[in-house]
Amino acid sequence: MIKFLRTKETTAGVEDIIINARKRLIIISSYLNISKIYIARLKEAAAKNVHITIIFGTGRADSKTIDQLLSIDKIELRHMDNMHAKCYINEKKIIVTSFNLLEASEKNWEMGMLV
Numbered sequence: 001m002i003k004f005l006r007t008k009e010t011t012a013g014v015e016d017i018i019i020n021a022r023k024r025l026i027i028i029s030s031y032l033n034i035s036k037i038y039i040a041r042l043k044e045a046a047a048k049n050v051h052i053t054i055i056f057g058t059g060r061a062d063s064k065t066i067d068q069l070l071s072i073d074k075i076e077l078r079h080m081d082n083m084h085a086k087c088y089i090n091e092k093k094i095i096v097t098s099f100n101l102l103e104a105s106e107k108n109w110e111m112g113m114l115v
Contacts, residue, residue, distance in 0.1 A: 005112040010099045013114050014038075014088045021045050021090035025052045028087040029101035032061040032069075038101065039068050046074040057083040086112075 005013055018025060018041040025045055032054070034042075045052060052075045061079070069075050088095045097112025 003114040005095065005097065005114055007108065007110040010095065010097050010110050010112040013095050014099065015041060017088045017090045017093050017095060018042060018045055021050045023050060024091060025050050026089040027054045027101060028085050030057040030060055030084045030086065031100040031102050032056045032065050033102045034065050035103045043072055046072045050074060053078065055080060055083065
């Protein structure tokens, strides 16, 4: 099933993907400046022994966010030059979207597809 998502549905869907990950979580976001709620959700996922991979565009991550992420066990950070994709994946769902993992994106007009 494919479902179209607007901004609020996308933010809720990304949170749902993080919360419901059981073994593996992949986050691809060209920019990283993560809100407190997503940091908390990632910590909860890591505490459940979920392996988390976050891929972001080079030079597009807030240093405070990087420090917070590196303090969480089970997180692997990777960067890619010129990467502009946004995708959020667990074992059962994937969201492909225009939504970056930025606090500002939660206030923008965003859209995505949940599969």
